[in-house]
């Protein structure tokens with residue numbers, strides 16, 4: 612059997628929340644160990660340009676920013692590791708975790724920063740332009756600015772889709788909203804706001820058949836009416852998907868309190884505490900509302916400070 616590693620602070624996940632927690636924990640001499648997870652750098656690594664993170668007047672690409680955060684954490688000797696935490700056991704005061712290579716780690720404190728993943732339709736053409744960074748996005752607040760004065764299409768009918776469509780309508784010449792049923796899922800107030808915005812056109816019973824484009828990026832969407840079968844091409848340069856997010860919290864089920872969709876619940880509002888003592892949460896794993904790099908970084912800082920206070924409490 613391999614040796615058990617013991618640490619004061621284990622950080623699970625490597626988005627802005629995880630790296631910020633690592634910077635604070637390392638500077639507090641907690642010698643944090645951070646496991647990066649399946650997608651080192653998190654959701655921002657699929658974002659092209661980040662222009663709204665304070666401190667980057669010229670903007671920065673998502674992957675570059677995450678590399679800088681990683682380097683900043685390493686500067687204070689945070690132990691950043693490529694690997695996945697696959698299983699946890701939070702029965703006792705020492706929290707047990709297992710990595711994908713079978714290593715067992717016992718941590719006095721844990722910071723969960725596993726984030727969330729945007730859901731996509733899964734069409735080949737959608738994924739192609741997403742990977743090219745050329746016209747497909749799941750975040751209007753992040754990427755809407757790049758489509759100023761242009762036509763965009765957004766898929767979805769929940770509160771997020773309505774909020775994002777409304778956000779886009781202020782930047783874009785026209786927004787076409789594709790709703791797969793004959794009604795919204797969103798709250799009435801959000802749906803009404805979209806319905807009353809002149810440059811948003813809503814197409815009910817409409818699904819995306821294909822995202823169209825060329826070597827430069829998206830040029831339109833082939834949409835189909837799922838009642839009549841009628842197809843139509845909608846010209847656009849930006850295709851936004853707002854069909855929900857999935858928090859990456861499966862391994863914590865049964866240990867940590869979550870809502871029905873898997874978002875971790877804070878045990879005390881205004882803190883990073885979970886229902887398990889010594890386990891803290893930061894970033895999108897507990898946030899279905901803001902989902903911004905800067906808010907994730909902020910809660911990463913909170914989690915590290917809370918973890919530090921908890922550790923000092925154990926020692927005295």
Ligand code: NDP
Pocket residue numbers: 732766767768769770771772774791792795796797853854855856899900
């Ligand atoms: P939701 O799960 O509420 O809505 C997802 C929407 O996407 C649904 O309308 C669904 O359609 C549609 N959808 C799902 N899959 C597909 C598909 N393959 N093709 C086309 N459409 C699809 O997610 P949200 O992100 O909108 O909201 C999540 C939670 O966050 C909710 O509780 C919401 O109220 C909350 N929220 C609140 C906000 C606020 O109050 N300011 C802002 C944003 C979110 P269908 O309806 O047919 O199932």
